[in-house]
Amino acid sequence: MTQILPAAAPARLRVVHLVDDGNWGGVTRGMKFLGRDADLAASAQHSVVTVSRSALSAPALEADVIVSHLAISWRALPFLTALRARYAHLPMAHVEHSYCEGFVAGNVLHRLRFQTLLRSAFAMFDRICSVSAAQGEWLVARGLVGRERLQVLRSCGGVADFLDLPLAEGAPRAFGAIGRFDRQKGFDLLIEAFRRVAVPGATLTLVGDGPERGRLEALAAGDPRIGFAGYSASPATMMRRFDAVVMPSRWEAYGLVALEAMAAGRDLLVSGVDGLADHVGRGARLCRGREAEDWAAALTDLAAQDPAQACARRLAGRAAVVGAEAEFRAGYDRLVRDLSAAPELARAV
Known part of the structure; x- marks a missing residue:
């Protein structure tokens, strides 16, 4: 047999x-x-x-x-x-x-x-x-x-932990910038821009570390609205603190933080260079200038958006990356x- x-x-x-x-x-x-x-x-x-x-x-x-x-x-x-x-x-x-x-x-x-x-x-x-x-x-x-x-x-x-976060609510006030403290990320430009923003209750937290930390801290000195935080073992937990994420990168092959911000239902404002253009195509907001005054204006506009429109944009952004x-x-x-x-x-x- x-x-x-x-x-x-x-x-x-x-x-x-x-x-x-x-x-x-x-x-x-x-x-x-x-x-x-x-x-x-x-x-x-x-x-x-x-x-x-x-x-x-x-x-x-x-x-x-x-x-x-x-x-x-x-x-x-x-x-x-x-x-x-x-x-x-x-x-x-x-x-x-x-x-x-x-x-x-x-x-x-x-x-x-x-x-x-x-x-x-x-x-x-x-x-x-x-x-x-x-x-x-x-x-x-x-x-x-x-x-x-x-x-x-x-x-x-992985985006599952970010998709599980509740959407940010209302017009953004808590802004975050996440990444290595390096010239590439443009955080020096962001600090200069944020110091010009006159939105009540607005804060900026820079998350990370790197060779430019001392310079960035010096640029932020005297403005109590700007703070620094080290890397977190749980990026999604850190993202929960923010209503919006800002990426003023001078170059960026892709920008993983952008994907995660959109999955978390946060507003996302980017420079649009290189791979960040991919995220603009998915719904990220584009800062159309490269100077501090351009970023200050873009941040102010973002903070002034209608809450209902902000919610709709966040939902659309999350939907665009749910299949990442x-x-x-x-x-x-x-x-x-x-x-x-x-x-x-x-x-x-």
Whole structure:
């Protein structure tokens, strides 16, 4: 008698994510979400390996697919070359979390040299993932990657805790700015602007830390409405304190805080640069100028909005991002599926 055995469950693909920064930022939070999400775990085993930015040789990895979240630099090229050589048989993708049009405009003097760096690094990967549509269009427009090798993969650290928060009520009075205290975030401009705001009861709290903390505290000195708070282990709990979140970034590849503010039902005011344009398309308010007086006017207008209109905008913003987790899962499922199914096609340049 022939015994029919049940079909063996297909082995889960092993996806190894390489990171070089363990700070509590968007990359780290996205990796934590990947590691704990049950739906993603059903099709692939996602693990994270931290590598040193000074490493020259590739580590031993047990992987079917490798995904890089590493910072691209001239110093990193030898490591990337070693990684590609050691795992020439495996499909590899790179998620570009940092570089965008605003970064280049504000920081890069020798732009042709910089573009050569990115092209050289990107050529080692089968797929390049941008973290916003705006960043992806810039990469294609500058000839840094072909559209056929590009995938938009918006970051997500999980929005369930933010969706559970009650909506902010009334016209906003408690403004928050969340992120690393670095020139990139434009918090110096925000403090200068807020000092010009004459809205009764308005407060501004800056959440984070970083190299500009001393300078920001000096800029805020003498205004009791402006305060500082350190990072919170529960970002949703911190978000509960605010009616509105302000992001005056000088460059921003995506802006995870923007997604979370909208999920939390908070007003969101952004500069609109780079990936923040994606959030404007979902309902964030845009500050149309870059000077302190422009931000002061935008903050004043936001504080003066009709409460009923404010509620409607917050509900619309939450509805626009309620599917962020599903989009994130689907993006990684597609990435892994495409690369593992036909790596030789994905690798074609």
